[in-house]
Every structure is written in C-alpha cells, then in structure tokens.
Amino acid sequence: MNNTVQIPSRDVLKAQAKRLRSDLADKGQTISHAQALETIAHQWGARDWNTLSARTSNIHPGWSPGQRVAGRYLGHAFxxxxxAARQQANGFWALTLRFDEAVDVVTSPLFSSFRRQVNTTLNADGHSPQKTSDGQPHMVLHLA
Known part of the structure; x- marks a missing residue:
C-alpha cells in the first residue's frame, strides 16, 4: 500500500461500502455488506477489510454534517x-461551516463584515493551508 496516501477513517470507508452496495443494488447486482467492505479494502490496496481497518485506527475520524465544532476563523473564536463535508485528496477536507454567532471577518475599526457561514479547506489536523499575513491559519477547527 502506498503510504503517501492518507486512508480515510473507518466510518468513511464503511460509508463507501454502503454506497457501493446501494449503487450495485440499483443495477440489479446484490452483494453482502462484508463483500462490499472487502471490495473497498482491495480498492485501497489492502489484502482484506481487517488489514485496512487496522491501518485506520490512528487516523482522524473525519468531519461529517451535523457535527458540532469550535475553533478560530481569521483569529476569532467560534x-x-x-x-457539509467532503474528503478530498491527500487528507484534505472541504467543509461548509455554520457559526452559532456571526463572526466579523474584518480587522479594521472603520467597518465590519459579519459571516454566519463559510467554506473552508482543512488538513487532517483541522488547520487550513491558507494563512493570514501574520502566518496564522485562516481556520483552526476541532470537535466541540
């Protein structure tokens, strides 16, 4: 297995197996859940589901819709x-976040611009690759 590709969490892999099983059923092909898991394991280069599952044990569980989060956006706590959440290549996540309270995204004392919802890209540690002029990530996110 290629170690440069980050394997998704077990939950993400199980969701892939569920979608595979559903897509095949829509085409008239039925497979068991176990067969779907084995197929997903092979697609990720593992010999079987147990091998792939063991490789995911230390990986961030990922982000999912409805999940409560907290963090800092452009230096403001929220x-x-x-x-919405979508896993991308190389362990990155594309997220849409809805803040409980609007966040002022402007640092100027002359005006404000409040955001209640933002789209962001995060690495597996919950940090955005984009940084402010002082070197801080635009977004730092963790489970609430």
Missing part, C-alpha cells in the same frame, strides 16, 4: 456546526 462555535458552530458542519453543514
């Missing part, structure tokens, strides 16, 4: 909820 709490909120994941509205």
């Amino acid at each position: 709490a909120g909820e994941v509205k």
Whole structure:
C-alpha cells in the first residue's frame, strides 16, 4: 500500500461500502455488506477489510454534517456546526461551516463584515493551508 496516501477513517470507508452496495443494488447486482467492505479494502490496496481497518485506527475520524465544532476563523473564536463535508485528496477536507454567532471577518475599526457561514479547506489536523499575513491559519477547527 502506498503510504503517501492518507486512508480515510473507518466510518468513511464503511460509508463507501454502503454506497457501493446501494449503487450495485440499483443495477440489479446484490452483494453482502462484508463483500462490499472487502471490495473497498482491495480498492485501497489492502489484502482484506481487517488489514485496512487496522491501518485506520490512528487516523482522524473525519468531519461529517451535523457535527458540532469550535475553533478560530481569521483569529476569532467560534462555535458552530458542519453543514457539509467532503474528503478530498491527500487528507484534505472541504467543509461548509455554520457559526452559532456571526463572526466579523474584518480587522479594521472603520467597518465590519459579519459571516454566519463559510467554506473552508482543512488538513487532517483541522488547520487550513491558507494563512493570514501574520502566518496564522485562516481556520483552526476541532470537535466541540
């Protein structure tokens, strides 16, 4: 297995197996859940589901819609909820976050611009690759 590709969490892999099983059923092909898990394991280069599952044990569980989160956005603390989540290549996540309270995204004392919802990209540690001019990540996120 290629170690440069981050394996998703067990929950993400199980969801892939569920979608595979559903897609095949829509085409008239039925497979068991165990067969779907084995197929997903092979697609990720593992010999079987147990091998793949063992490789995921130390990986961040990922982000999912409805999940409560907290963190800092452009230096401002917030709490909120994941509205949408999609895993991307190389362990990155594309998220849409809905803040409980609007966040002022402007640092100027002359005006304000409040946001209640933002789209962001995060690495597996919950930090955005984009940084402010002082070197801080635009977004730092963790489970609430």
